[in-house]
Amino acid sequence: MMNTNGSCGDCKMRLTKRAAGLFAHPTIDFQTTHTKRFSSIISRRFIMCKSAILVVTVVSITTLLAFASAGNVERRQIVAVRVKTPPKIDGLLDDAVWQKAQPSEGLTQTKPDKGKPMTQRTVIRILYDDENIYLGVQCYDSEPEKVVGTEMRRDYEVWRTNDYVRFILDTYHDLRTSYYFGTNPVGAQVDARVTDNGNNFHLSWDAVWDCAAAPNSEGWSAEFSIPFRQLRFPTKEKHVWGFNFARTVRRNDEEGCWSPTQGLHVTSVSNAGELAGLENISQGHRLELRPTFVGGAEVNYHSETDVDSVRKPSLDIKYGLTSNLTLDATVNTDFAQVEADEERVNLSRFDMFFEEKRPFFLEGVGIFGNPSPKGSNTLPLFYSRRIGTEKGREAPILGGLKLTGKAGKQSIGLLSVQTDEVEDIPHTNFSAFRVQRDILRSSSVGIIFLNKAPWEGKWNRTFGADLRFNPREGVSIFGSLAKTWTKGLDDKDLAGKISASWGTEDSRIGASFSDIQENFNPEMGFVRRKDIQSRDIWGQKSFKIRKGIFRSVGGSGHYGVMLDHD
Numbered sequence: 001m002m003n004t005n006g007s008c009g010d011c012k013m014r015l016t017k018r019a020a021g022l023f024a025h026p027t028i029d030f031q032t033t034h035t036k037r038f039s040s041i042i043s044r045r046f047i048m049c050k051s052a053i054l055v056v057t058v059v060s061i062t063t064l065l066a067f068a069s070a071g072n073v074e075r076r077q078i079v080a081v082r083v084k085t086p087p088k089i090d091g092l093l094d095d096a097v098w099q100k101a102q103p104s105e106g107l108t109q110t111k112p113d114k115g116k117p118m119t120q121r122t123v124i125r126i127l128y129d130d131e132n133i134y135l136g137v138q139c140y141d142s143e144p145e146k147v148v149g150t151e152m153r154r155d156y157e158v159w160r161t162n163d164y165v166r167f168i169l170d171t172y173h174d175l176r177t178s179y180y181f182g183t184n185p186v187g188a189q190v191d192a193r194v195t196d197n198g199n200n201f202h203l204s205w206d207a208v209w210d211c212a213a214a215p216n217s218e219g220w221s222a223e224f225s226i227p228f229r230q231l232r233f234p235t236k237e238k239h240v241w242g243f244n245f246a247r248t249v250r251r252n253d254e255e256g257c258w259s260p261t262q263g264l265h266v267t268s269v270s271n272a273g274e275l276a277g278l279e280n281i282s283q284g285h286r287l288e289l290r291p292t293f294v295g296g297a298e299v300n301y302h303s304e305t306d307v308d309s310v311r312k313p314s315l316d317i318k319y320g321l322t323s324n325l326t327l328d329a330t331v332n333t334d335f336a337q338v339e340a341d342e343e344r345v346n347l348s349r350f351d352m353f354f355e356e357k358r359p360f361f362l363e364g365v366g367i368f369g370n371p372s373p374k375g376s377n378t379l380p381l382f383y384s385r386r387i388g389t390e391k392g393r394e395a396p397i398l399g400g401l402k403l404t405g406k407a408g409k410q411s412i413g414l415l416s417v418q419t420d421e422v423e424d425i426p427h428t429n430f431s432a433f434r435v436q437r438d439i440l441r442s443s444s445v446g447i448i449f450l451n452k453a454p455w456e457g458k459w460n461r462t463f464g465a466d467l468r469f470n471p472r473e474g475v476s477i478f479g480s481l482a483k484t485w486t487k488g489l490d491d492k493d494l495a496g497k498i499s500a501s502w503g504t505e506d507s508r509i510g511a512s513f514s515d516i517q518e519n520f521n522p523e524m525g526f527v528r529r530k531d532i533q534s535r536d537i538w539g540q541k542s543f544k545i546r547k548g549i550f551r552s553v554g555g556s557g558h559y560g561v562m563l564d565h566d
Contacts, residue, residue, distance in 0.1 A: 076259045076273035078104045078243060080126040086134065087127065089223045091187060091214030093136050101125035101136070107247060107256035110265075112544075112551060114505050118256035120219070122165075122247050128278060132225050137165055139185075139247060141219030148250045149185030149213070149220070155192075155203050158184045163250045165222060168194060168266060170242025171233035172406060175270040175442040177366065178242060179207075179231060185220045187213040195366030197442050197470050198267035202365045204355050229283045232405065235323040243275035261473065268473050270442040286320025290359075292334055316360060325405035325412070330360045333397040350528040356384050364404025367413040368434050369448065369466075378466045378480035379497050379514075381448055383526035387417050387430045395419040395428065409438040411446075426456040430524060443469045450524045458487040460523040474503045484521045492517040492565075495527075506554070509539040518565065536560040 079102045087095040103125050107118040121140040128134060141147055151158045158164055159182070166182030176197050182190040193205040207230040213222040233239065245258040246266035257266050259273035294312040314334040319327045346352045356362060361384040368382045388397050400417035413434035421427045431453070436446030450462040464482035479498045486493070494517050501510030518531035542554030 077276055078102070078124065078126060078258075078273065080128050080133065080275060080277040082277075082279070083127050083129055086129055086132065086225070087136065087223060089134075089210050089212050089225045091212035091221060091223055092216075093125075093138055093221050093223065097127065098125055098136055101127050104258070107245075107258055108260040109254065109256045110246075110261060110505075111255050112253065115260070118247065118249070119252065119254060120247075120249055122245075122256075122258075124245055124258065126275065126277075128281065130281070131229075131284065132227050133169075133278075135167060135224040135226075136221070137223075137245070137247075138221045139163070139165065139219045141249070143251075144215065144217065144219050146251050147185050147215065147220050151184060152186055152188050154189045155206070156188065156190070158182075158188050158190060159248055161250065162188075162248075163220070164248040165246070166190065166266060167224075167243065167245040168269065168272060169226075169231065169275070170269050170272055171231050171239075173240055173242050173274075174409075174438055175242065175272075176438065176444065178267070178269045178272070179226075180267065181209065181211070181224060181226060183211045183213055183222050183224070185213050185215060185222075187211060187222070193365050194267045194269060196444075196468060197269050197473075198265060199476065200366055201267060202362075204357050205362050205365050206359075228281055229286055231283070232324060232326070233281075233283075234406075235282070237280060239278040239281065241275040241278065242269060242272035244272040270470065271473050283320060283323055286318070286326070288316075288318040290316040290318075292316075294334055318363065321403075322405070324407060325403060326363055328360055328363050328402040328404075329400070330397065331399045333360065333400070351526070353526065354385055358384075358388075360400065360402065361387075363402065364413055367404050367411050367436065368415070368432055369446075378468075378478050379464060379482050379495055379522075379525070380527060381462055381464045381482055381522050381525040382432060382434075382450060383524065386524050386526075388419060390419075390422070390425045390428070393422060393425070395422050395425055411436040411438075411444075421455075426454045428452065428454040432524070440469075441471065443467075443471070450522070452523050459485075460487075460521060461485040462522045462524065476501050482520070482522065484519075486519070486521045486523075489519040489521060491519065493519040493521065495520045506542045506544075506552075507540070509537075511535075511537040531564055532562055533565070534560065534562045 081101050083097050083100060085097055087097050103123050105121060105123045107122050109116050109118050120142065123138045123140070125136045126134065148162050151162055159166075162184040164182060164184050166180060168178040168180050170178040176195065178194045180192040180194050180201075189209075189211055191205065191207050191209065193202040194200070195202065209227060209230060210225040211222060213220060233241070243259075244261075244266050246255060248255050259271060261268045261271040292314050312332065312334055314332040315330070316333070317329040321327050341354050341357075344352060356365070368384070369378065369380070388395055396419065398418045398420050400415070403412070403414040405412060413432065415430070415432040417430045419428045419430070429451075431451040432448070434446065434448045436444050438444050445467050446465070448462075448464045452460040462482060462484045464480060466480035467478065469477040477500045481496045482494070484493045495515065497512065497514040499510065499512035501508065503509070513535050515533045516527065516530050520527070520530055536558065538556070538558040540554060540556035542552050544552050
């Protein structure tokens with residue numbers, strides 16, 4: 001540790017080795033972080049100038065790299081076959097109907113030997129009928145007794161510890177968004193929504209579907225049944241969806257994809273192959289009713305024994321206005337059945353992030369741009385967990401309406417929620433409007449307007465615009481600008497952020513610049529700190545060494561400067 005001229009910094013070197021069968025992964029990780037406070041105007045402007053030049057340079061380099069390698073991509077294709085009799089979902093591919101499917105095999109490694117065929121054979125088959133799409137997979141294994149399957153918890157990160165298969169369905173074929181389904185050798189269910197070409201992974205999204213897995217003498221197999229009513233897709237006679245499939249062989253730490261990706265993950269939607277053969281499919285009658293009733297008693301022993309009965313009926317409605325637009329309504333909302341948050345202790349002075357788990361807010365997740373616990377590439381202007389809580393207390397939701405979906409190249413989101421009065425917290429209406437348009441290959445531009453309107457007290461409004469430019473996998477450029485209006489706060493209420501990154505399997509560089517003024521106040525968002533400017537640059541590089549038990553060695557570095565506006 002060293003302190004010089006009011007600056008502080010630290011440099012860490014870490015060597016770790018993780019055993020995986022006969023292999024291990026050492027990583028040399030260099031991390032450098034500097035935080036400086038400058039009182040000199042000349043010094044501060046000099047740093048700002050250098051930061052701006054740095055971000056512009058990285059943006060220019062990433063753009064040139066993107067267009068230098070851009071071109072038409074020939075996509076791998078698998079064909080789904082329509083059947084009248086559905087297969088039994090038991091994990092065994094012994095139903096005669098599976099023989100009608102067109103098998104597809106030949107997965108390409110994403111690690112450890114990227115580009116080479118996987119060492120274990122995998123065969124995929126896809127069927128469908130009027131109501132469901134079915135996927136069956138046989139995972140051949142030369143040592144079936146070493147297949148790892150230990151977890152049954154839903155949405156648990158089984159990919160870290162178990163053998164695992166997963167696939168994505170890009171039902172709009174927009175190269176940006178997809179549905180994600182996966183399982184392990186014992187049939188655990190994992191589902192998620194993927195947005196922004198894999199940059200956002202919403203594991204809290206849950207659908208109603210079925211899967212099963214079973215071991216066999218040649219390895220293990222799995223079957224999936226996904227109802228069309230759980231998916232959103234356009235209305236037309238013939239469909240071509242984006243599709244990709246991936247497998248993990250845990251004992252070798254080996255992963256591979258059906259459609260090769262430049263990076264490591266199947267969630268890179270722009271690199272997906274195609275699923276053809278789907279004809280005359282529909283989502284059916286999309287009306288869901290979820291009535292609930294909570295009853296109980298409250299007893300007060302502080303003075304006289306006072307017993308009050310508690311009765312709370314509620315109703316949630318989901319209705320498909322069209323195949324692309326979904327209307328959600330909630331009345332006297334009760335979230336008693338929602339999974340509880342993981343307990344955490346906050347030892348800092350900043351708010352803690354908790355993912356959204358309430359079903360009403362999960363429909364169309366990603367459209368409003370909910371922030372990520374790992375940070376956001378754009379300004380996190382909308383955080384749905386702000387609705388229903390105020391000053392650390394619950395504010396019961398009386399009712400709400402939400403319209404989400406896609407119309408052509410536009411993603412649309414409308415939201416209005418009314419909360420009840422609680423002691424000194426007045427009745428409050430929360431409203432949001434979001435439009436995002438797809439542009440180019442897998443990029444987008446969008447605007448958002450947010451309004452928090454208590455019946456008594458200070459109102460708050462936010463307007464923002466953003467750009468996501470993804471010319472190719474591994475290249476991302478993000479920019480956003482926002483302004484807030486709060487009664488009693490004038491001027492200095494702007495915020496902006498720009499970031500760019502370029503990465504491959506073994507290299508990644510990036511830079512970002514953000515400026516949040518002191519009166520920027522998005523009360524429906526998630527901004528931890530205000531009145532700051534920050535600049536960051538980071539990079540990492542790994543090398544394959546293949547010596548003994550060692551597989552690779554790598555290093556990473558980060559340099560950041562954070563200033564206030566004084």
